[in-house]
Amino acid sequence: MAINEYSGVVNAGDLPDKPAPMRTEGIVAWIRDNLFNGVFNSVLSLVALAFLLYTIPPALNWLVFSANWTGGADACRANPDAACWPFVTARWEQFLYGFYEKSERWRIDILLAILAFGIVWLAIEKMPLKKYMAIFMLVIFPVLAFYMMFGTESALKGIDSTLAAHAASGEFAPLDPLRKLLRIPFAAADLKTVETSQWGGFTLTLVIALSGIVASLPLGVLLALGRRSKMKIISLLSTIFIEFWRGIPLVAVLFMATIMFPLFLPKGVHFDQLLRAVIGVALFASAYMAEVVRGGLQAIDKGQYEGSMALGLPYTKMMRLIIMPQALKIVIPGIVNTFIGLFKDTTLVLIIALFDLLGIVQASIADPNWSIKSVPYTGYAFVAIVFWICCYAMAIYSRRIEEKLHTGHKR
Amino acid sequence: MQSQNNSSNMQVSDEVVINIKDMNKWYGNFHVLKDINLTVNRGERIVVCGPSGSGKSTLIRCINRLEVHQQGLIDVDGIELTNDVKNIDAIRREVGMVFQHFNLFPHLTVLENCTLAPIWVKKMPKKEAEEVAMQYLERVRIPEQASKFPGQLSGGQQQRVAIARSLCMSPKIMLFDEPTSALDPEMIKEVLDVMIELAKEGMTMICVTHEMGFAKTVANRVIFMDEGQIIEENEPNEFFDNPQSDRTKLFLSQILAH
Numbered sequence: 001m002a003i004n005e006y007s008g009v010v011n012a013g014d015l016p017d018k019p020a021p022m023r024t025e026g027i028v029a030w031i032r033d034n035l036f037n038g039v040f041n042s043v044l045s046l047v048a049l050a051f052l053l054y055t056i057p058p059a060l061n062w063l064v065f066s067a068n069w070t071g072g073a074d075a076c077r078a079n080p081d082a083a084c085w086p087f088v089t090a091r092w093e094q095f096l097y098g099f100y101e102k103s104e105r106w107r108i109d110i111l112l113a114i115l116a117f118g119i120v121w122l123a124i125e126k127m128p129l130k131k132y133m134a135i136f137m138l139v140i141f142p143v144l145a146f147y148m149m150f151g152t153e154s155a156l157k158g159i160d161s162t163l164a165a166h167a168a169s170g171e172f173a174p175l176d177p178l179r180k181l182l183r184i185p186f187a188a189a190d191l192k193t194v195e196t197s198q199w200g201g202f203t204l205t206l207v208i209a210l211s212g213i214v215a216s217l218p219l220g221v222l223l224a225l226g227r228r229s230k231m232k233i234i235s236l237l238s239t240i241f242i243e244f245w246r247g248i249p250l251v252a253v254l255f256m257a258t259i260m261f262p263l264f265l266p267k268g269v270h271f272d273q274l275l276r277a278v279i280g281v282a283l284f285a286s287a288y289m290a291e292v293v294r295g296g297l298q299a300i301d302k303g304q305y306e307g308s309m310a311l312g313l314p315y316t317k318m319m320r321l322i323i324m325p326q327a328l329k330i331v332i333p334g335i336v337n338t339f340i341g342l343f344k345d346t347t348l349v350l351i352i353a354l355f356d357l358l359g360i361v362q363a364s365i366a367d368p369n370w371s372i373k374s375v376p377y378t379g380y381a382f383v384a385i386v387f388w389i390c391c392y393a394m395a396i397y398s399r400r401i402e403e404k405l406h407t408g409h410k411r
Numbered sequence: 412m413q414s415q416n417n418s419s420n421m422q423v424s425d426e427v428v429i430n431i432k433d434m435n436k437w438y439g440n441f442h443v444l445k446d447i448n449l450t451v452n453r454g455e456r457i458v459v460c461g462p463s464g465s466g467k468s469t470l471i472r473c474i475n476r477l478e479v480h481q482q483g484l485i486d487v488d489g490i491e492l493t494n495d496v497k498n499i500d501a502i503r504r505e506v507g508m509v510f511q512h513f514n515l516f517p518h519l520t521v522l523e524n525c526t527l528a529p530i531w532v533k534k535m536p537k538k539e540a541e542e543v544a545m546q547y548l549e550r551v552r553i554p555e556q557a558s559k560f561p562g563q564l565s566g567g568q569q570q571r572v573a574i575a576r577s578l579c580m581s582p583k584i585m586l587f588d589e590p591t592s593a594l595d596p597e598m599i600k601e602v603l604d605v606m607i608e609l610a611k612e613g614m615t616m617i618c619v620t621h622e623m624g625f626a627k628t629v630a631n632r633v634i635f636m637d638e639g640q641i642i643e644e645n646e647p648n649e650f651f652d653n654p655q656s657d658r659t660k661l662f663l664s665q666i667l668a669h
Contacts (some may be wrong), residue, residue, distance in 0.1 A: 306477055307514030311528035311580060312503035314496075321527065325518050407518055407560040 054319060073370055080373040087375050088382050091364050095382075098200015098355055107148045107191065108203055114141065115206075123397060125404070134307035149207070151193040153187040159183050196274035198354040202386065207329065208278055208346040208356065213339050215282035219326075220289025225319065227294055238290070250345055253280040258352040277349055285342045293333035296327030329405050336398035340391045358383050423631060424453040428615055429474060429583060431606055434483030436466075436473065443469050444480070445639045451617065453583075456610045458626040458647075459619045461636035462662060467619045470636070471586045474617070475506045488583060506531060507577030511589040513569045515561035521548070522557040525576045531581065540579070547575040551605050567598025578609075585609065587618040621666060627651065635659045643663070 035045040068076045076084035088095070097105050118137040122126050147155065159179050166173045185215035199207065226238030245253070257280040258273060265271060300323055308318040328335070350359040361379040364370070429451035436444040443466045447548070451457060472478040473485060476492055476499045480586060483493040487502045516524050525544035529535040548554045551571035553564075561569050565592045570590055587606065591599045603625050610616055610629045620626070626633050626647055633650040635658075637644040643650065643659045654660045 060534065301512075301514075303510060303512050304516065305512035307516065309477060310475055310503060310506075310510075310514075311576070312500055312532045313528060314500065314532075314564075317531050321531065322516055326516075329518065401604035405518070407562055 016183065034143050037216075068374075073372065076370075076372045076374060082374060083381065084370075084372060084374040084378045087364075087370055087372075087378055091361075094200050094364065095357060095360055097216060097358055098204055099198045100200065100203065104151075104192065105195055107194075111145050111148055112203075114144075122345065123400070141213060142211070145207075147186075147189070149193065149194065149199065149203075150196070151191040152189045156183065156186045156190070159186065196272055200272065201360045202357045204349075204354060205343075205346050205356040207274075208349060209279055209343045211278045212281045212285045212342045212346070215290045216285035216338070216342065217335065219282070219286035220293050221324065223286060223290035224293035224297060227290065228297060240289050242287045245284050246291070246293045250281070250284055250348055251351060253284050254348060254352050256280070273352070276356065277352060277354060281342065281346065281349075284345075285338060288338050288341070289335065292331050292338055293327065295334065296329075296331035299330050300327055329402075332398050332402050332405075336394055340394055343394070344387060345390060357386060374403060415473050421456050422613060426453045427451070428453045428488050429617075430484070430486040431474075432484040432486075434473065434480050434485060436469065436478065436480045436482075443639050444473070447483070447641060449641065450633070451584075451615065453615055454613050455632060456614075456616045456630045456631040457618065457632045457634060459617065459634045459636060460621065460626070460662070461642075465636040466639040467636045468588050471508075471588060471617050471619055474584075474586060475508055477508075477651050504580060505583045506586060507580060507584070508586045508588065509570070509573050509577055509590045511592050513561070513566075513573045513593075515569055515573055517561050520558050520560055521553070521564070524561065524572060525579045528576070528580050544575070544579050547578045547634075548572070550578075550608070551575045552601075565598060566594045567601045570594065570598075570602045574602075574605055574609075584615045584617070587616065587620065589619050589621070591620065591622055623651070623666065635662065639660035639661070 061082070063083050066079070066081075068079055069085050072086050072090070076086060093105075097108055100108060111164055115137075118133060118141065118333065121133050122130060122137065127133070159182060162173075163176065163179055163183075165171075223242055226234050229235045229238070257276040261276055262271065268385050275288045304322055304326065305318065308322045308332060313322070346356055347358040349356050350362070355363060361383050365376045365379050373406055413558065427450050429449070431447050431449040434444060434447040435442070447470060454612070459470065460465050469478055473480045473492075474487060480492075488505055490498050490501050492498060492502060515521075516527070519527065522541060522544055525547065526537065526540040529540040529543060530537055545554055545557065548557055551574055553568055553571055553575075556564060556568060561572065564572065574590075590606070591602055594602065599622070603622060606616070606618070606625070607629055616629075618625070618630075630647050633645060633647050634641055635650070635654075635656075637658050643656050645655075650659075651663065654663055
């Protein structure tokens with residue numbers, strides 16, 4: 001046949017499906033392909049393996065196998081070269097509640113139970129009424145939590161004195177019926193005041209972290225929208241706000257909230273220290289959140305805006321129904337990243353004399369009854385484990401949400 | 412597709428629905444649209460064609476204010492397009508638009524894509540909106556895809572959903588911005604068929620397209636644009652068989668050459 005003669009191909013197109021070729025799987029193949037596929041990688045693998053063999057068994061030994069699990073300080077003193085878990089079991093109430101009044105700790109128990117219940121409810125895929133549960137957890141629960149932790153005593157007093165003053169002067173106040181209505185649950189609960197200076201431990205960590213998380217997302221969304229706004233003044237103000245809070249270290253924010261801020265307040269005005277710290281943390285986190293959300297907004301195709309506008313959707317509805325759901329979905333990893341960072345940053349409140357989990361553990365270590373070599377290490381290991389569990393739980397939850405929101409291939 | 416012009420059996424009324432007068436638009440210093448004058452009567456099917464960058468998309472995007480014109484008058488169904496948000500919203504409710512890249516909402520199902528605007532803009536009850544949406548999805552022949560997400564459909568199917576989504580707002584006018592340009596050749600027909608049906612039902616349509624077969628079959632008027640101006644405007648037979656300007660002749664020779 002001549003080389004340039006081409007006769008064309010006609011295929012019946014009825015080739016049967018063949019099974020896929022055997023895949024080279026199994027542990028041996030995997031190890032060969034991933035760990036020893038070359039001299040350099042083989043050396044690296046061996047070095048890493050040696051390092052793990054050198055560090056992990058002693059660590060496990062210290063933490064688990066030869067650790068003191070029972071007994072008291074004396075048992076630990078007898079075996080000082082391993083973890084001293086009795087220190088944690090003896091102190092766990094303080095680690096959890098801080099200096100919260102003992103007789104009132106049931107209030108925290110109830111709140112923790114509601115919190116756990118709500119989180120589990122929202123985490124389980126097929127649960128009914130999720131929307132209402134989310135609204136409850138985000139709107140009602142924080143208010144409930146505040147009054148249960150702080151007590152209703154002072155709120156009740158405030159309402160009563162206002163009502164009494166109005167009654168005495170005969171002044172007509174349109175909000176009085178509302179005050180009377182609010183008085184009912186406050187009076188019924190009648191919880192005594194527990195000052196925020198007594199709050200501490202893991203409870204305080206949760207209070208600061210959850211307030212920061214719940215406040216920073218909506219604030220961050222607003223700031224991101226503000227920064228992208230076509231109105232120059234709004235855009236400028238948002239940018240200044242974001243760059244201000246992003247530009248200063250959290251430690252400085254906390255110091256300013258504690259030491260400087262009261263200087264600007266008029267004499268006699270009291271502004272709770274914990275509240276100041278929480279606001280500082282929330283604003284700090286919201287600046288980061290704003291930039292994360294802005295990243296998501298920038299990833300949205302112009303066509304989505306045009307498609308919405310052409311259908312006659314006004315700006316707020318377009319943002320709420322079309323743009324934000326997609327933008328937030330894209331940046332779930334970034335949002336959770338910020339949440340996790342925020343959660344860990346709460347330990348910095350230590351420097352303004354608030355005793356969060358780390359702070360209270362550190363304070364307990366100084367107890368002379370427990371002045372044993374292994375106790376500080378055990379305390380810090382405990383804090384690390386608790387933080388890791390919380391942060392990893394957030395990471396898993398975010399991955400599940402991402403999978404759930406995946407709606408097929410993007411164009 | 413029929414090459415015969417059968418647009419004679421479609422009614423055009425005397426009522427003017429779009430009136431564009433001496434309209435000019437600039438992007439910065441670049442003059443994109445120059446002295447545009449165009450009136451469209453109810454029931455007209457207008458095809459806008461021209462080389463890329465000639466301003467044809469910009470022109471139809473001005474009609475529902477996706478682009479802002481700086482000079483002249485645009486009047487849609489008796490409402491003048493100004494900066495007044497009320498007018499803009501009112502016009503957008505009456506004008507449907509189909510885009511080259513569909514612009515479906517990927518996080519919503521096909522059905523939710525269709526019911527979104529009726530529910531949130533027209534305040535239609537959800538159940539009624541779903542019934543209406545299913546009717547239109549049947550008309551574009553994909554009711555079975557209602558619960559899927561746009562990302563799971565082919566390009567042709569997505570574009571038909573986009574048409575159904577617009578129709579759910581019962582628009583008086585439909586704008587098509589190169590509806591078949593992003594489609595694989597074998598999917599173009601399914602979209603054009605839907606558009607032809609729509610035209611037969613008397614919908615007022617302005618369509619930017621390079622599908623000259625469609626123009627011959629459906630259009631009652633073809634507009635040729637170049638460099639921001641309307642160069643030539645005629646009924647399809649005259650336009651294709653007897654083009655007047657040199658630019659039109661050149662354009663037609665280029666697109667009909669192969």
